[in-house]
Amino acid sequence: MSSKQKVFEYLDNNKGELVEFMKSLVRIPSINHTFGGDEKTVQDRLANSLRSLDFAEVEQFAVDAEQVRPNVVAVMRGEGGGKSLLFNGHMDVVPIAEPQKWHSDPFEPTQEGNKIYGRGTSDMKGGVSAAIWAMKAIKDCGISLRGDVLLQAVTGEESNEAEEIGTVQCLKRGYTADFAVVCEPSDLELHTASVGLFFFELxxxxxxxxxxxxxxxxxxxxxxxxxxxxxxxxxxxxxxxxxxxxxxxxxxxxxxxxxxxxxxxxxxxxxxxxxxxxxxxxxxxxxxxxxxxxxxxxxxxxxxxxxxxxxxxxxxxxxxxxxxxxxxxxxxxxxxxxxxxxxxxxQEWQGFHVPADHAGVRTMMGAIADVKECRAVLSGFRAVCDAAYLNKHGVPAVVFGPGSLSWSVHGENEYITVDSLVAAAKVYASMMMDWCQ
Ligand SMILES: [Zn+2]
CATH class of the missing domain: 3.30.70.360 (Alpha-Beta Plaits)
Incomplete structure (x- = not known):
C-alpha cells in the first residue's frame, strides 16, 4: 500500500473522531468580538486540543489590548530542506440574525445523515478541523516530510481585521510558508482568484x-x-x-x-x-x-x-x-x-490572484486528483477572505475547503457534509506529501 493510500485509509477510519472534533468546536459560540462575541474560549479549547493531540509546537498569542482575541498556531517541523506549507482558517463566526429560523440550536450541532448543522460548520470550523486531522494523519502514519507544515487558526476575519488582529499578525510573528491553503468552503474546487470589494455612497x-x-x-x-x-x-x-x-x-x-x-x-x-x-x-x-x-x-x-x-x-x-x-x-x-x-x-477588500501555472497550484491540482472523491476544478472564490491578505504579504495562497458558501453560510441552518470533511482532509494530506518534499 502506498503512503498516500495508508493516510487516506487512516482518515476514513478516523472520520468519526474528525466529526466529533469539529462538533466540539461548533459547540463553543465564537461570534466575532467586534460584533459583541467571544473569540477567546474557542481558542483556549483549540490550543488545548492540539496539545492533547500531541502537536509539539502550539502557540496561542493575542495582539489586542485586552488580550481577548488570540490566534492559535501549530507547527509540524519537517526534517529540513523541503518546501513549507501553511493551512489558514478563521475561528470567529458571524452572529445569528434570526435564531427562530434555525430548526435547532445553532451552537448544538445536529447530524442528519451526511449533513451536520451548526453555525461555523462550513464557515469554517470544518475546514480547520480537516486541516488538523490531515496533519495528525501524517504524524500518526509516521510519514516524514522535509518541509514544515503550519496551521494558523485566527480571529478577526469576519470583521476584516486580518491586518490588526489575525492572519497578518501571525505572519509578522514569523509563521509564514512557501505556499498557503485557506480552508474556506470551496465546494472542493480550487479557487485561485477572487474579486475585490469596495463601497460607494451617493x-x-x-x-x-x-x-x-x-x-x-x-x-x-x-x-x-x-x-x-x-x-x-x-x-x-x-x-x-x-x-x-x-x-x-x-x-x-x-x-x-x-x-x-x-x-x-x-x-x-x-x-x-x-x-x-x-x-x-x-x-x-x-x-x-x-x-x-x-x-x-x-x-x-x-x-x-x-x-x-x-x-x-x-x-x-x-x-x-x-x-x-x-x-x-x-x-x-x-x-x-x-x-x-x-x-x-x-470597507474595502482586495481580491487575490495566483497564476494557474504557479508550482503550488500545479502541485495542489495533482494532490486533488489523487483523491478519488474529488475532481480538480479551478475556479474563483465568490467572497472575500484572508487569502487576499496572505497574497498581499507575499505568501501565495489559494482557497480549498470542505463545505460550500451556498450551504447557508452566514444564514440559517448552515451545514457541512461528513463526506466533504473527509475528502478535504485527504486533499490536505495529499498536498503535504507532494509539496513538503
Ligand atoms: Zn469564512
Whole structure:
C-alpha cells in the first residue's frame, strides 16, 4: 500500500473522531468580538486540543489590548530542506440574525445523515478541523516530510481585521510558508482568484415641502402660482436615473471584462457563469425625513465586486464619478445642487490572484486528483477572505475547503457534509506529501 493510500485509509477510519472534533468546536459560540462575541474560549479549547493531540509546537498569542482575541498556531517541523506549507482558517463566526429560523440550536450541532448543522460548520470550523486531522494523519502514519507544515487558526476575519488582529499578525510573528491553503468552503474546487470589494455612497438632495403641495411639485400650475422646483423637489425621484445608471453599468462592466477562472458574468449557463466579474449591489437605500413631507434626501449605498487583477479600482471610481457628473448635468436642479458621491466608503477588500501555472497550484491540482472523491476544478472564490491578505504579504495562497458558501453560510441552518470533511482532509494530506518534499 502506498503512503498516500495508508493516510487516506487512516482518515476514513478516523472520520468519526474528525466529526466529533469539529462538533466540539461548533459547540463553543465564537461570534466575532467586534460584533459583541467571544473569540477567546474557542481558542483556549483549540490550543488545548492540539496539545492533547500531541502537536509539539502550539502557540496561542493575542495582539489586542485586552488580550481577548488570540490566534492559535501549530507547527509540524519537517526534517529540513523541503518546501513549507501553511493551512489558514478563521475561528470567529458571524452572529445569528434570526435564531427562530434555525430548526435547532445553532451552537448544538445536529447530524442528519451526511449533513451536520451548526453555525461555523462550513464557515469554517470544518475546514480547520480537516486541516488538523490531515496533519495528525501524517504524524500518526509516521510519514516524514522535509518541509514544515503550519496551521494558523485566527480571529478577526469576519470583521476584516486580518491586518490588526489575525492572519497578518501571525505572519509578522514569523509563521509564514512557501505556499498557503485557506480552508474556506470551496465546494472542493480550487479557487485561485477572487474579486475585490469596495463601497460607494451617493446622496441626492431635493427640497422638502409639505405633502399637500406635492401636486405643485409634479405639475405646472396656473399662471402666477409657483410649481416644480420653486416649491419642492422629490429627492427620491431625482435619484432614479442614478439607480438605473448603476444597473446598466453593472451589465456593461460584466461584458467589458472576461476571465477564464472568474468566469464571464454575463454569459448564460451556470457552467461558464463562474463568480461573475462584477456586481454593483444596492446595499442600503435610505431616504425621507417625515411622514408628511416630500423627501428631501436619499442616500444610496452600493457594494461593488470587481476583478482587481483586470482593472484598477481607481479607474472604476473615475468612471462612476464621470457617469454621475454627466447625468447630473442633464437636470437643471441637479446642476445647481449636485449629488454628493463618496467613493470609496466603509470597507474595502482586495481580491487575490495566483497564476494557474504557479508550482503550488500545479502541485495542489495533482494532490486533488489523487483523491478519488474529488475532481480538480479551478475556479474563483465568490467572497472575500484572508487569502487576499496572505497574497498581499507575499505568501501565495489559494482557497480549498470542505463545505460550500451556498450551504447557508452566514444564514440559517448552515451545514457541512461528513463526506466533504473527509475528502478535504485527504486533499490536505495529499498536498503535504507532494509539496513538503
Ligand atoms: Zn469564512
Amino acid at each position: 446622496i441626492v438632495e431635493g427640497k422638502a415641502v409639505h405633502i399637500s403641495a406635492r401636486n405643485q411639485v409634479l405639475f405646472p400650475q396656473p399662471a402666477g402660482v409657483p410649481s416644480g422646483p420653486e416649491v419642492g423637489v422629490d429627492a427620491f425621484k431625482k435619484s432614479l436615473p442614478f439607480v438605473n445608471y448603476f444597473y446598466s453599468l453593472e451589465e456593461q462592466w460584466n461584458h467589458r471584462w472576461r476571465d477564464a477562472v472568474l468566469g464571464a458574468g454575463g454569459s448564460p449557463g451556470h457552467d461558464v457563469q463562474g463568480v461573475g466579474l462584477f456586481t454593483i449591489n444596492p446595499s442600503f437605500i435610505d431616504g425621507g425625513e417625515y411622514l408628511g413631507s416630500v423627501p428631501a434626501k436619499v442616500k444610496l449605498t452600493y457594494g461593488v465586486w470587481y476583478p482587481d487583477q483586470l482593472v484598477k479600482k481607481e479607474e472604476l471610481w473615475e468612471e462612476i464619478r464621470r457617469g454621475v457628473e454627466a447625468l447630473a448635468s442633464t437636470d437643471d436642479f441637479l446642476r445647481k445642487n449636485p449629488p454628493k458621491l463618496t467613493v470609496p466608503v466603509l
